[in-house]
Amino acid sequence: MTTILIVEDEDLLREGVQEVLEMHDYVVIGAGDGIEALQWLSETHVDLVVTDLVMPNMDGVDFVAKLRESHPDLPVIVASGSTDSVIARYGLKSIDIPGANASIPKPFKSKDLLAKIEELLAQRVAVK
DSSP states (O other): OOEEEEEOSOHHHHHHHHHHHHHTTOEEEEESSHHHHHHHHHHSOOSEEEEESSOSSSOHHHHHHHHHHHOTTOOEEEEESOHHHHHHHHOOSSSOOTTOSEEEESSOOHHHHHHHHHHHHHHHHHHO
16 A cells, blocks of 8 residues: 655645545545654655645745655655745745655645656656
8 A cells, every 4th residue: 555644734635635545545644744744754654745835833845855864765745825925935936845756736636636646656666
């Protein structure tokens, strides 16, 4: 089974994405912020991470940087609808942040997220 970690501070969105992914036979772990997500990563095998960018306690930029220290090859998708706040806070022109393998703007369609997940997982298998 493939395990996906969803890092999202909005409970309803996190639970909705989790439900969709579980319907497609993924095992899903939910975390409300980067700190909780790093705890899960230290305790559990994860095959792919989908993270929000703007979160309390530890944002997506810091989370991905920390994740890369211990999991340099773990596929990461960044999801965010907050392009203006991202530009203001980080000076980034988009949600494509260093260390992430892919990004998807919110709101996104389930099929688009699933396609990105499948693409990254297929690339990971091809590399092994």
